[in-house]
Amino acid sequence: MATNTKSHIRFDWAVKKILRSKANYGILEGFLSELFHEDIKIKSLLSEEGNKENETDKSNRVDILIENSKGEIIIVEIQNTREIDYLYRILYGTSKVITEYMKEGMPYSLVKKVITISIVYFNFGQGKDYLYKGETRFEGINEHDIFELSDEQKAIFDKKTVSDIFPFHYLIRVNQFDDVAKNSIDEWIYFFKNSEIPDNFIAKGIAEAREKLKTISMSPEQKSEYQYYLEILSSNASIAQTINFQSEYKAKIEIVINMIKKGFDTDLIKEMTKIPKEIIEKYRNNPDYKELV
Numbered sequence: 001m002a003t004n005t006k007s008h009i010r011f012d013w014a015v016k017k018i019l020r021s022k023a024n025y026g027i028l029e030g031f032l033s034e035l036f037h038e039d040i041k042i043k044s045l046l047s048e049e050g051n052k053e054n055e056t057d058k059s060n061r062v063d064i065l066i067e068n069s070k071g072e073i074i075i076v077e078i079q080n081t082r083e084i085d086y087l088y089r090i091l092y093g094t095s096k097v098i099t100e101y102m103k104e105g106m107p108y109s110l111v112k113k114v115i116t117i118s119i120v121y122f123n124f125g126q127g128k129d130y131l132y133k134g135e136t137r138f139e140g141i142n143e144h145d146i147f148e149l150s151d152e153q154k155a156i157f158d159k160k161t162v163s164d165i166f167p168f169h170y171l172i173r174v175n176q177f178d179d180v181a182k183n184s185i186d187e188w189i190y191f192f193k194n195s196e197i198p199d200n201f202i203a204k205g206i207a208e209a210r211e212k213l214k215t216i217s218m219s220p221e222q223k224s225e226y227q228y229y230l231e232i233l234s235s236n237a238s239i240a241q242t243i244n245f246q247s248e249y250k251a252k253i254e255i256v257i258n259m260i261k262k263g264f265d266t267d268l269i270k271e272m273t274k275i276p277k278e279i280i281e282k283y284r285n286n287p288d289y290k291e292l293v
Contacts, residue, residue, distance in 0.1 A: 008195050009213045011119070012078040013229050015064050017222070020045055024212060028066070030205010032074065034185045035117065035170060041069040065097070072113040073097055081236050082122040090116055094167050109157060114167045119192055121174050130176035130189065136166035253283070260284050 009018070019028050025042045032040040046065040066074040075093060083089065094114050101112045138147035149162055159165055174193045181187045184203035191197050197210040211217075218226065252273045259269045266280050273280075 007215050008191070008197055008210070009215055009218070009226065010195050010230075011192050011213075012080065013226055014213050015076065015078060017225070018213070020064070024208075027205050027209045027212065028064075028076075030203065030208065031188050032066075032068075032117075033204045034188060043067045043069050043071075046073070063093075070113075072115060073101060075114065075116045076119070077116070078119045078121075080121045080233055082124070084124065086118075086120070086124050090118060090169060094169075098167075111165075113165070115170070116167065117170045117172065119172045119174060123173070123175060127173075127176075130173045130178075131185070132171040132173075134169040134171070135163040137163050253279075256280055256283055 014027075018024055029040050029042055032042075044067050046067055063078075064076045066076065068074060075097060077090075077093070079086065094116055097114050098111060102110070139145070140147070147162055149157070149159060154160060157165065172189060172192070174189065177186070177189050177193050179190060179193065181190045181198075181201065187197075187201040187203040187206055190201075191206070191209065197206060197213075201207075201210075215223070215226070252275055255273055256269055256275055256279075259272070260280070260283060266277055266284065269275070269280050270277055
């Protein structure tokens with residue numbers, strides 16, 4: 001694979017600082033078109049009160065709210081910091097947008113279609129894939145058929161299926177991607193993971209991203225701000241790693257305590273837990289083990 005030796009701006013920072021300009025809509029439209037397998041046009045970027053202007057704000061959150069030419073609302077959220085309840089946050093954000101764009105007294109048929117795209121840089125849940133799509137379907141308990149819209153509903157609502165009414169959710173697990181771009185959306189995910197765009201990538205919008213998101217094209221002010229953003233990401237990653245280490249260590253110590261109570265010898269405990277002998281003996285010689293956890 002031929003690669004471009006020029007480094008590019010991280011997509012999450014670009015979304016927040018560069019891609020909000022109408023002149024750069026083509027980059028976002030390209031990504032969305034490849035993800036949805038249809039030609040997407042951005043009508044406007046909507047204001048979002050929850051969007052944080054300071055990179056140190058809660059969860060390092062980066063959101064962009066889009067209305068496309070079909071009147072659908074698209075939430076693009078990029079998440080760097082691990083949250084075990086992240087799926088609940090997707091649910092909350094979807095519900096919030098639906099209600100915010102539904103005026104009192106409007107018929108329910110005017111509820112906006114919401115599509116969420118979560119570009120996530122940490123592991124959550126379980127699954128082998130790096131790209132998931134979730135939609136709502138109703139299956140018969142007895143007949144196992146799929147509940148469908150009537151011809152009248154299709155005509156009135158301009159929808160083909162029941163799932164077209166309910167929100168769609170896309171999960172992009174960036175760290176799960178194996179760096180092998182097998183199709184056009186993979187080219188975008190490669191960029192999300194590596195901040196590089198190989199010369200032979202041809203996905204829609206990728207050529208524009210290749211040119212406009214080069215780090216060498218940044219102003220001195222942008223470079224300084226971008227460097228600070230990268231430092232914040234590194235700091236957050238170090239904090240998360242420390243928390244994980246402390247949690248794992250505490251769990252091992254609890255195993256040590258339980259094995260001591262059950263009469264296992266120090267050498268076996270060391271072999272099983274990889275905790276040094278002197279630490280194990282410290283707990284063995286202290287009758288109130290829990291105070292040292």
